[in-house]
Amino acid sequence: MIVIDAVTKRYPDGTTAVDRLTLEIPDGSITVLVGLSGCGKTTTLRMINRMVEPTEGRILLDGADVREAPVNALRRSMGYVIQHAGLFPHRTVIDNIATVPRLLGWDKHRARERARELMERVGLDASFAGRYPYQLSGGQQQRVGVARALAADPPVLLMDEPFSAVDPIVRKGLQDELLRIQADLGKTVVFVTHDIDEAIKLGDMVAVLREGGRLAQYAPPARLLSAPADAFVEDFLGVDRGIRHLSFFGTEGLELTAEPIVTEDATAEQVRAATLPEIPYVLVTDAEGRPRGWADALDRATGGDGELLPYGHAFTVGRDSLRAALDAAVLSPTGWAVAVDEQGRAVGVAAQEAVAAAIRSAHTAGVLR
Amino acid sequence: MSHGGFFEVPSDLQNTWWGLVSWQLQLTLVPVLCGLVIALPIALLCRRFGWIYPPVLGVATVFYAVPSLALFVFLIDWFGESDLTVEIPLTLYTLVVLVPAIVDGMRSVSAETRAAAEAMGFGTLRRYVQVELPIAVPAVFAGLRVATVSSVSLVSVGMLIGNEGALGNLLSDALNYHRPLLAWDAVISIAVIGVLLDALLVLARRLLTPWARKATAK
Known part of the structure; x- marks a missing residue:
């Protein structure tokens, strides 16, 4: 010392x-x-x-x-x-x-x-x-x-x-x-x-x-x-x-939604199954599971293959902070952040609201600590 | 008396042209080397005690201002008409170039490098010798080039004190024997020696300071 x-x-x-x-x-x-x-x-x-x-x-x-x-x-x-x-x-x-x-x-x-x-x-x-x-x-x-x-x-x-x-x-x-x-x-x-x-x-x-x-x-x-x-x-x-x-807050506590993720070659049936009522988009990944962009869920489900919306950047669960997650959520035009694992494969998405909830609980935990 | 060729030296000089050249080299290089040996400790002292630098430089300048002939005449009393009588003034003259070359070269070391040396635990003397002096080498060589070239030409003044001027002695013979060719011989030979010595110094500096190359080696 x-x-x-x-x-x-x-x-x-x-x-x-x-x-x-x-x-x-x-x-x-x-x-x-x-x-x-x-x-x-x-x-x-x-x-x-x-x-x-x-x-x-x-x-x-x-x-x-x-x-x-x-x-x-x-x-x-x-x-x-x-x-x-x-x-x-x-x-x-x-x-x-x-x-x-x-x-x-x-x-x-x-x-x-x-x-x-x-x-x-x-x-x-x-x-x-x-x-x-x-x-x-x-x-x-x-x-x-x-x-x-x-x-x-x-x-x-x-x-x-x-x-x-x-x-x-x-x-x-x-x-x-x-x-x-x-x-x-x-x-x-x-x-x-x-x-x-x-x-x-x-x-x-x-x-x-x-x-x-x-x-x-x-x-x-x-x-x-x-x-x-x-x-x-x-x-x-x-x-x-x-x-x-x-x-300084990790993303471990952030609630991720895994459903609206489909591969490029997903059938209309699979897209319909992946679509959630609260989100009109699905995240399209390549064959290895790496995110490529957002697609209009309705369009995909009816066999369309319209242009993908960019997703901005992804954050890595466990390594990146809530700051990165929040940034990903506000940058993404859909308002949903894309979470990936260490290999870069999409593991879930998080709404801005979910990030906000994670921030709130991190603050609470910080105050209680 | 034969009117000989370019390299034919009059017999009164009791020397060959090559003999005069090597004598010229000796009278040039001995003072420069002695000057360097004397300038190094003086420069280190000036670096260590900054306040003595201006007076030291002043004294060196005064020496330089004394006409060489006056010094020669003065020194004949001690050393006669010898090489030493020529070499001593020339040695003193080199100091006015070499001392500031070394001191300013050492001072030119960047503040970061000096701070890094201090922070790594170099003592003052070790820092001078292992860091500042090596970095000053290009500046020292710049000084050596000036000192060498000026010595080469000053040597010829030695002819005035009983043919102690090496190639310069040809000048007095040119007058005495009305052989202008001898004067040309002296002037051209001295100039060529000067240029060659200068080139050798540049080469030596390059070999000694591979770290100072401008072009990036890929």
């Missing part, structure tokens, strides 16, 4: 970057520091590995003041990932990754062996090993940056806006990759970002900092969305809090 204990950082010119900040950062989870520029989030991160020394207060790592350890030994025990990756341009990918093991005195062979393992873990093809950073895209460089930080298997990972400089699609890929790696490794991650959506997506705990380095709220992301501490946090979270909060 990292304890930030009443830490203040004041610069000689009188500006206060961090103001009596107290945070307990739990082991094995991702804690996000989020705030606007100038809120002291990077300063806080850099005080953990002593790139910045606090003016007052102390930082404890597993109970011991970080100032007790030799500074370079402390830093080598903490992985560090930075915006734009900060790779060594004169070193190949594999030697960039092997940096900290080499600093720790591993022999070259073992360090490179370890670097190769890491490349695989972060999703970099082995053929990149001998390349130089200038030959990589921004996203690939950042993968190398993450691999380099993990190379010596440090218990702590400090990440300073690591994904801010890459384009949104690559960023989403890197975020998903980080969550996947974290599920395997369970590091104590401290992650700095100015992007509240990134904070909510990645954080197990989120600390919202306000200008002048004061803590506005420290809570799990779902709590942040449902109960922002004050107007500042509420404003920072932005609109759609209710909708975004649905990301």
